[in-house]
Every structure is written in C-alpha cells, then in structure tokens.
Amino acid sequence: MRRHLRALLFLVYVAAYGSFIAVTVAAPHVLAAPAPGGVNVAVAWGMGLILLAFVTALAALAMPESDR
Amino acid sequence: MIAAQAPAAAQGTDWMSVGVFAAFTAGVLVLSSLLGRRATGAKGYFAAHGQVGWFVNGIAFAGDYLSAASFLGICGLIAFWGYDGFLYSIGYLAGWIVALLVIAEPIRRLGRYTFADALNARFGSRTVTVAAGISTLVVSLFYLVPQMVGAGALITPLLGVPHWVGVVLVGAVVTFIVATAGMVSTTWVQFIKGGLLLLLCALLVGLILGRGFTVRDPGPARDAPATGVGGVTALPAWAVPGAAAGADGLVREEGAATGPLGPVEFLRVFSASEVAAWRTAKEPAADGTTRTIARPERIAGSELLLPGNSPTFRGLRAGSALERVDFASLMLALFLGTASLPHILIRYYTVPDVRSARLSTVVGIGAIGGFYVLTLYLGLGAMTGGHLNTGDSNMAAPLLARSFGSVLFALISSVAFFTVLGTVSGLVLAGSGAVARDLVSTALGRTPDDRTQVRIARIAALALGAGAMALGFLFRDLNASFLVGWAFNVAASANLPALVMALFWRRATAAGVSAAIVTGLAASLAWVLVSKDAFEKVYGLPGADAWAPFSQPALVTIPLSAAAGVAVSLLARRPAATR
DSSP: OHHHHHHHHHHHHHHHHHHHHHHHHHOGGGGGSBOTTSSBHHHHHHHHHHHHHHHHHHHHHHSOSOOO | OOOOOSOOOOOOOOHHHHHHHHHHHHHHHHHHHHHHTTOOHHHHHHHGGGOOOHHHHHHHHHHHHSOHIIIIIIHHHHHHHTHHHHHHHHHHHHHHHHIIIIIHHHHHHHOSSSHHHHHTTTTOOHHHHHHHHHHHHHHHHHHHHHHHHHHHHHHHHHHSOOHHHHHHHHHHHHHHHHHHHHHHHHHHHHHHHHHHHHHHHHHHHHHHHHHOOBBOOOOOOEESSOEEEOEEEEEEGGGSTTSOOOTTSEEOOTTOBOOSOOHHHHHHHHHHSEEEEEEEEEEEOTTSOEEEEEEEEEEEHHHHTSSOOSTTTTHHHHOOHHHHHHHHHHHHHHHHHGGGOHHHHGGGGSSSSHHHHHHHHHHHHHHHHHHHHHHHHHHHHHHHTTOEETTOGGGHHHHHHHTTOHHHHHHHHHHHHHHHHHHHHHHHHHHHHIIIIIIIHHHHTSOOOHHHHHHHHHHHHHHHHHHHHHHHHHTTTSOHHHHHHHHHHHHHHHHHHHHHHHHHOTTOOHHHHHHHHHHHHHHHHHHHHTSHHIIIIIIOOOGGGOSSSSSOOHHHHHHHHHHHHHHHHHHTOOOSOOO
16 A cells, blocks of 8 residues: 555656656747746746655655555 | 856955865864764764664755755856756756655665665675676766866865865865764764755845845946856836836836845746846957957846756757757656765665654755755846856856855855765765775675774775865866766666666566666766767867767666666576575
8 A cells, every 4th residue: 555655656746747848848838838926837847846846755754654 | 057167267365265164174074083983883984873863864865965066056057047957956856756755765674884785685696796886986986076076166266276275175174084984974064064055045045035136237248257247137117116117117227126025026026027148159359369258148037937048958949859858868867866876875874764764855855955946046146146257157156145245155155165075975985885895895705894894995985085086187177067967877877777676676686687787887878978068078079970869868778777687687587696
C-alpha cells in the first residue's frame, strides 16, 4: 500500500515536471498566458513545481512508516 | 551561462570583507580541530558515527547542494537573462523528489559509508565496487572543477587578491577540514553555511522588496565591461500613483518609484515594466580594431519572465528541433542527477535511521526550495538595482548586496566563498571515501582495519585537494555553470540506472550493474567531450564541427546505460556473487 502511495506521489510530480518541459519545448506561447495572481504561466508553473516538491515531501512524511 | 570570462577589474582590498572572511575561516578551522577528536574510526570519519540529528543533516543537505553554481551562477543568469536562470532552479529542486521517493530509504538501509556499499549490498562483487568507486571519483572531480573555478573567480573582486590565492585558500582550508575531522566537521560546516546562506538571502530579498523599483535612464552604450548598470526604464502607471504616464500607460519620469512591494506584486510590476537589459557584443571600430561594447536593450519585463532570452536557451523560441531536444535532455539530467551525486548520497549515512533520513530530506527540500524561490527575486533585484557589472555575471548577487551597504556585502561575500568551501569539502570527502573503502580495499583483496582506512582516506583527501587546486588553475577560464550541467549528466548516466537496478530489480546481476555504470560513465563522458560546448569553450574550435548532435547527453546516455545493464543481466544470468 505504502509503496503504491509513494509511486503515485512520484508519478504526480513527474507529470507536473514532464508537462512543464513538454510545454516549454513544444508550445512556449502557453507560458506567456496570464495566470492567477497577475503573473504569467511560466512563473506560476515554476513556483508551483517548487511548492509541489515541498508538499510531496510532507505527504511522504505523513505516510505510515512501513507495511512490509 | 555564467559569464566569468572577463577578469574582474583590479580593485583595492576591502578590509571589511577581509575581516569578516578571516573571522569565518578561523571559526571553521577551530571547529574542525575540536570536532576532529570525535571523528575516530571509520564510522566517525566517513559517517559522523551515524549520529547527526535530522534537522542539522537536512540543512547540511542544503549546504552540500547549494554550490557556487546555484548561488552565484543562477542569480547571475537571472540578472542578465531573466527566467532562463530560474529554469535551473526548477530542475535542481525537482531532482530531490527522486532522492526522496526512490533512493533515500533503500540507500540508508543498505549502505554504510560509500555509494558502492548500497549498490553492492546484494552482490558482494569486486567489479561493482571498483566500477562504483571509479564513478564516484570521476563525478566528484567533475563537480570539483567548477567549484574551484568559482572560488578563483570570486576571490579577486571580493578580497582584491589574485586568482590563484582563491584556489589555494579553498584547497588548503578544505583539505584541513576533511583530513582532520572527516564527516563530523564537514557536516557542521555545511550546516552553518547552508543556514547562513538562507538567512542572508532572505534578508536581502526583504530589502529588495522594501526598495521596490525606481525609473532610471540607462545612458548610452559604452565600452565593456560596464559597471553600475541595470535598471527599470519605465513603470506601469498603476504602480506609481500620481505620476504622469505616456500614451502606452508607462511612466518614464526619472526617479519615479513604486515604494515597498509585496512578493507577488513585485513580480506583477516587473512584468508590466520596461527594463534595461545589458548586452555585450564585439563591434568593429573606426580604426579597424574590434571593441567590445555594452549596450542597454529596452525589453518588456513580461518578455524577460519567459524562457528563451539567453544564448543557451534561445533555441526554445526559434531554434531547430535538436536545440529543443538539448533543453529537454538538460532538464532530464537535472531531474535524475541529484539522486546520483555521491556527496549527496553519503549524507544519508550520517543519520541514525530511515525515519531520520526521510525527515532530513524534507528539511533539505524545504530549505533548498525556499532558496530557489529567493533566487528569482535576487536575480530580478540585481537586474533592476543599478549595480551590475557586465563583465562578471557571477558577481550579480554580491554586488546587489553592496548596494545595501558594505556590511551586507562583506557577509554575503564570505558566505559565497563558504558556499564553495562547503561543497568542495563534501566532494573531497566522497572521493576520499571511494578511494579508501572501494578502490584500495579491492586492490588489496581485503578490507584494511579501521585506522588504516581512515589514514588512507586522509592521504586521499590531501591528494584530491591538491588535484582540485591544479584543475582550478587549469580550467580557470571555463564557464562554471556549464561544467556543473555536465557533472549532472555524467552522474545521472553512470549512477542512476545502476542504482535503480540494484535496489529494485530482482533479476539484476553484478555484471549488469557494473555494465550500466561503465556504459553510462563512458558514453556520457565521450559525448560531452565531442559536444558543441566542448568544441567552442574548451578546444576553441567552431561549434558546427562538433560530433555530438546536441550538447547534453542524458536523454541518450541514461537509456543506453539502463539498456546495457538489463541486457548484460539477462544474458549473463548467473548466481549473484562473482567472487
């Protein structure tokens, strides 16, 4: 169970990071669009990835110690 | 990329900086001598007895990780090119997710002192030990070069002494720290450095936000390097109430200021402003010679907050498919490289248990992530603060600090220098551990006793320190941050597929793991040596002649290493031990 949760956390982050790279490479105009808070998508996504890393770390910590 | 090309202008000695710097150095040396008594035996020397608390270890992770390339390089990149520097911040932090969720716990459970220990826990194979030991040495040396180059580049403008003094000073102090007290003192140096770096940068960002933006006329183009430049040339009318705006809604009145801004507002105002970004170019002069001219380019802030302004990432906007692949490959290397760096991996052995390993990673991610958020403000603050030197982007952050007074400059400068010192200590320790534990033990055919191991490691630390100094001289004209990018590529290619196989794949064999390391190491090294960057920046040849289709090898060499590991494991399926 715990392994699955960790794998899920990992996949969520990989999706967020991977799609950022994909958009930067293939559709950079998306990054110029306005985002909530008055900044652009590039800044919001970048800051979001840093925040998501910390949230992921806290979530990993909150998981049960071990089920093996 | 960091523009460390131009030798910093000769300056007088800043005695305040020298004083603060001397006090820091003396403090660290005394601490090391005191802690040296506690670092007895192999477990003390290599792993600080496994008794470091999770919080101290977490901040020490930040100390290990936030090297000169992070602090000076990223701030400088953002100060000149905007968002492109922040891409490194995003990639460097993302790598910690791999460390946290994939590598941290098995490494802590299986290993004792070195990266090879964990890799080889299942196999007990001499081949794996030697391959991992060599890989540790190569990656550590690759990572050492930019740190030493950075130390040399820093010391002249900071303390007004020649380049070689910087290299020798770092080499000597680090060798002393590592040789006397190993992991115990290295950990404390990292903790102090990591903590101070975070606190001072947070203070600096507070001052930047408090100052806000002021409209300044950039003046005409001039001979490079131009100093004391960089500023906002127009602010949005809504940010400067009462000022007269033009038809485009921008206020261009000299001295118009926003006053203090909040963190989100700061980015919003920057985005709506027009900024003088300084660009240098060689231009033919009337007398037939070539001059290097620095020229202010008025660019919309919103443009600078998008990727693709710097020469490195320009291909993202108008380049070929290969240039985009190159970018994706770099981002992959940053993502997978962190969890493959030996000096980061060995820090998992300093904590008492798996839970502490996890807790310290969380503290590390919090500290490092917080720092990377600050880099965007530091860089943009430097870009608009009016104190840039176009000849040395590495100095953007320290020069920004100088605009808030000489005390802050002295403190930031000393911490910048300690940034180099701390990272170099971690690398020398990782390298000396690999020599003493992995290579010498295998060569002798037996593991020497504790005392001998520590003695060998101390000698190896001295040799590595001397080697690092020599490389610092040799490569002093090279660009620090592209060397760091290479180190991540090589580390990820050589170590990550092997680690994942050894930790998670039941059918992996010792031969397969060794094949993955050797293939990844050789392929990524060969690739960077025939890449466009190497041709242009190392050999001084035209980049178009380079053999590699793009500069960052990770996208090709990581899968190659994994394929070699899987193929050899499946083909040579035999009982695990080869001894």
